[in-house]
Amino acid sequence: MNSPKRGFVNYLQEFSIPLIAGVIAALLAANLAPDWYQYWFGAGHGDGPEVWELPGHLMVFGHHLNLHFFINSVFMVFFFGIATKEITEACLPGGSLNPPRKAVNPLIATLGGVVGPVGVFFLAMTLIGPEGFNAKPSEWNEYLRGWGIPTATDIALAWLVARAVFGSGHPAINFLLLLAIADDAIGLGIIAVFYGDPEVPARPEFLGLVAAGMALAYVLRRRSVRAWWPYIFLAGGLSWCGLMMAHLHAALALVPIVPFLPAPSRDIGLFSSEDEVDKMGEKTAEDLGLHHSTLENYEHQTKLFVDFGLFFFALGNAGVEFSSVGLMTWVIFASLLVGKIVGIVAFGQLGKTLGFPLPTGMAFKDLFLTGLIAGLGLTVALFVAGAAYGKTQIAGVDLAGQAKMGALLSGGIAFLAIVAGRLLKARRPAEGDS
Numbered sequence: 001m002n003s004p005k006r007g008f009v010n011y012l013q014e015f016s017i018p019l020i021a022g023v024i025a026a027l028l029a030a031n032l033a034p035d036w037y038q039y040w041f042g043a044g045h046g047d048g049p050e051v052w053e054l055p056g057h058l059m060v061f062g063h064h065l066n067l068h069f070f071i072n073s074v075f076m077v078f079f080f081g082i083a084t085k086e087i088t089e090a091c092l093p094g095g096s097l098n099p100p101r102k103a104v105n106p107l108i109a110t111l112g113g114v115v116g117p118v119g120v121f122f123l124a125m126t127l128i129g130p131e132g133f134n135a136k137p138s139e140w141n142e143y144l145r146g147w148g149i150p151t152a153t154d155i156a157l158a159w160l161v162a163r164a165v166f167g168s169g170h171p172a173i174n175f176l177l178l179l180a181i182a183d184d185a186i187g188l189g190i191i192a193v194f195y196g197d198p199e200v201p202a203r204p205e206f207l208g209l210v211a212a213g214m215a216l217a218y219v220l221r222r223r224s225v226r227a228w229w230p231y232i233f234l235a236g237g238l239s240w241c242g243l244m245m246a247h248l249h250a251a252l253a254l255v256p257i258v259p260f261l262p263a264p265s266r267d268i269g270l271f272s273s274e275d276e277v278d279k280m281g282e283k284t285a286e287d288l289g290l291h292h293s294t295l296e297n298y299e300h301q302t303k304l305f306v307d308f309g310l311f312f313f314a315l316g317n318a319g320v321e322f323s324s325v326g327l328m329t330w331v332i333f334a335s336l337l338v339g340k341i342v343g344i345v346a347f348g349q350l351g352k353t354l355g356f357p358l359p360t361g362m363a364f365k366d367l368f369l370t371g372l373i374a375g376l377g378l379t380v381a382l383f384v385a386g387a388a389y390g391k392t393q394i395a396g397v398d399l400a401g402q403a404k405m406g407a408l409l410s411g412g413i414a415f416l417a418i419v420a421g422r423l424l425k426a427r428r429p430a431e432g433d434s
Helices: 004-014 017-032 034-041 067-090 100-132 137-151 155-166 171-194 204-222 229-245 274-279 282-288 294-317 327-353 364-373 378-389 399-423
Strands: none
Touching: 004 017, 004 294, 017 034, 017 294, 017 378, 017 399, 034 067, 034 294, 067 171, 067 229, 067 294, 067 378, 100 137, 100 171, 100 327, 100 364, 137 171, 137 327, 137 378, 137 399, 155 171, 155 364, 155 378, 155 399, 171 364, 171 378, 204 229, 229 294, 294 378, 327 364, 327 378, 327 399, 364 399, 378 399
16 A cells, blocks of 8 residues: 555556656746756856856766766656666566557558658748748758657656546557557657767767677676666666767667566566555465566666656756747648547548457547547657757757747647547546546
């Protein structure tokens, strides 16, 4: 039974309160105390006053050791590690990706959730053209780099909103979770392939260290190492160094490592808590390997750090002055809102035509609402915006700031989805759902 303190902490995690609080704090700081904000979190936000960094001008692989580095190149390693854990677990027996045929329609819809926003982005940019942005033709390719920003979905917020819209037992929730996991996996690939540091050419030869990290993780698994920290800090450390030296995004360091962690014999569901495992009974949990699974222990012992650390991620990345709102803001927002709906609905219907139906109990209106909720790009969209535009300012236009405002505004889709869900009477309470 939960203690009041633990129940309060679980509430904060479940409703993504640290992330939301960080966004609010960042917006207040950037607009009320811009010099203070620039000093502490200025790296990656354009030119300005001197930025805080560790004394002695210490550097790691050419990067200054400032808060922006610790948040985006160190902390985000653990965030994407948890996301990869969800993908890994979904591949287990009983998971959303197992058996493969069960996942075909949502995976087809996932392609629509990527193609749709990218298509809307390029259509909008073509209609506006360089003239609309007052950009020179030679600068236009820099503007077009933002195509990857609207491709991903914020898993935690999408799950929260889906439960509010559909009720906890609706099949559309699992459909959405699978879609969000898959398109975030595609988002990770986009970051790795297309958004390396434009100022420093990639050095792919150092990816051998990533392979060495994977080999070490394999050896640890073969030797039945049950503790998670050797995988994360030793094998993951090698992978991190390889990505840093290859001039690729080190935040992805755990993506090739986490799948090697010994897993339970089957998936018990995304976002399951220790209390839910306890309710299964000791014998059942032991049979599934839940109390001894390295993968489960890794999540349970790091998720609190990650969930509350998102406050600092939002604080360091969401601080955009309201004056940054511009054409790129609305391009990103429209790409998330319109692109996700059109892409997911069209490809979901295509899946049905090809003989892969929607889950039992899921109607067209549920598919539409799923596409609407998937437009919540907040967390990953903020991260990709920083990777896509970095310090880019062309003719005084802060592209990163405008794009991040579009990502932040996508949080308002939550309210649209809840209202639409009520109007369409989508909520179907599960048995026992209050």
